[in-house]
Amino acid sequence: MAKVLNIVTSAYRGTLEEQDDTIIWLTHAMRGAGAEIDVLLQGSAVNYLVRGQDASGLRFGAWEQTQPPRVDDDLAKLVQKGAKLYAVREDLAERGIAEAPLMDGYEAIGRRDLARLLNGYERVWQW
Amino acid sequence: MADKKTLTFALMDAPYENARTTTALRLIDAAVRRGYNVNVFAYEGAVAVASPTQKPHPNTVHGRDVAEENHPNPKDWVAAVIAEAERRGAKVDWVQCGLCVDERGVTELLPGTRRGTPGDFWTFAEQSDNTLVIPTR
Numbered sequence: 001m002a003k004v005l006n007i008v009t010s011a012y013r014g015t016l017e018e019q020d021d022t023i024i025w026l027t028h029a030m031r032g033a034g035a036e037i038d039v040l041l042q043g044s045a046v047n048y049l050v051r052g053q054d055a056s057g058l059r060f061g062a063w064e065q066t067q068p069p070r071v072d073d074d075l076a077k078l079v080q081k082g083a084k085l086y087a088v089r090e091d092l093a094e095r096g097i098a099e100a101p102l103m104d105g106y107e108a109i110g111r112r113d114l115a116r117l118l119n120g121y122e123r124v125w126q127w
Numbered sequence: 128m129a130d131k132k133t134l135t136f137a138l139m140d141a142p143y144e145n146a147r148t149t150t151a152l153r154l155i156d157a158a159v160r161r162g163y164n165v166n167v168f169a170y171e172g173a174v175a176v177a178s179p180t181q182k183p184h185p186n187t188v189h190g191r192d193v194a195e196e197n198h199p200n201p202k203d204w205v206a207a208v209i210a211e212a213e214r215r216g217a218k219v220d221w222v223q224c225g226l227c228v229d230e231r232g233v234t235e236l237l238p239g240t241r242r243g244t245p246g247d248f249w250t251f252a253e254q255s256d257n258t259l260v261i262p263t264r
Contacts, residue, residue, distance in 0.1 A: 014143045017199050019189070028188040058149070060156045060204040061211030066197045067189075074188075 002122035004030075004037040009126065011045040015069040016058055021048065023127045024074050031081055038084040039075070040109075040117070046091045048075060051101040072103050079105035086117065131217070133164040135251040139263040141172030142201040148176055151261045152204050159212040159219060166251040167221045168243070171263065174227045177205045179237040202237050209239040222247045 008023045015021055027037050041048055048071045055068040079085050089108040092098040098108075109117055118124050136155060140147045158165050169176060183198035185191060205221065212219045222243035228234045236242065252258045 013145050016146065016149045017143045017201065019186070019196070019198065025188050032188070058153075058199075060152055061159075061207030061209075061214075063203055063207035065199060067191070067195075 001034075001036050003120070004035060004123045004125065005040055005118065005121040006037055007040045007042060007124065007126040008045040008048075009043040011043070011047055015071065016055060016065070019067050019069050020074055021045075021069070021071050024048075024071060024078065027083065028074065028078060028081075031078070031083065038086070038121075039078065040086040040088070041106075042088040042091050044091075044095075046087045047095065047097060048072060049087055049092075049102040049106055050097055051103055076103055076105060088114070131162065131164060132158075133166065133255045134158050135166040135168065135248075135255040135258040137168045137170060137248060137258070137260045137262075138173035138176065139171045139261065142176045142181075144172070147261055147263075148173070148201060152176075152201070152208065154259070155219070156204075156208050156211065159208055159215060159217050162215045162217050164217050165208075165212065165219045166255060167219065168224065168245075168248040168251060169222065169227070169240075170224045170248075171227055172231075174223045174231060174233050176201045177221060177223065177237045177240050178202055178233045179235050205237060206239065220251070222251075 006023055006027050027039055030037055051072065053072060058065040058068065075085060085106040086109050087106050089110045092108065136151060138151050142148050155165050179202055181200035181202045183193055183200055185193040186196045189196060209219045221240040223240055225242045225244055228242065
């Protein structure tokens with residue numbers, strides 16, 4: 001089976017309406033269909049690793065959101081399913097979150113090592 | 128100019144694509160909670176924000192049925208701010224760009240919204256205290 005790496009670059013794109021990150025959701029769904037897919041977070045998407053994010057409280061008039069996005073939980077579940085989760089080390093550092101409380105289960109990878117990582121996959125999809 | 132403030136918003140982005148739609152509706156919600164009248168000119172992809180044919184769905188990845196998932200449909204947000212304005216004695220005048228809805232096949236109208244033209248946007252701007260364009264990128 002061809003291994004796939006999903007690279008997530010755009011973060012928080014429609015997450016309040018979708019209740020998730022659509023590419024993390026797609027990765028779950030495709031793994032459920034039998035695909036072997038891992039995830040690399042880069043750019044602003046590395047912020048998904050920060051613990052304690054709370055997107056609750058959205059309301060319009062009398063309408064209130066009851067199921068806010070919990071992207072960190074979705075990523076943790078992906079790791080529990082056996083997916084590998086990578087994040088670009090320099091992107092964490094540039095945003096000042098390398099030392100923040102981050103979720104478990106990810107591997108930081110330097111930009112110089114990205115080519116080697118990508119060579120380990122038959123298909124690489126950048127979103 | 129009357130005492131009651133009137134604000135006009137021009138929206139361009141389709142729903143479910145980024146945070147701009149949500150941010151725009153939060154600003155509109157904040158305005159109607161203050162009793163302001165709000166005009167909205169939904170242009171290009173933004174005409175889908177108030178499309179009444181949006182439907183919630185269950186989510187197997189989240190492990191929730193349709194009721195528990197309570198999937199947000201922006202048409203409900205639009206309806207909520209229109210209702211909130213009515214409760215506070217204000218009005219939301221939401222205009223869907225007619226050519227834009229024809230191009231996209233989004234021709235059904237949510238109650239409280241109406242079909243219009245760019246001329247409505249100009250009229251809105253002339254009659255408002257201020258106009259905020261939230262463009263696409």
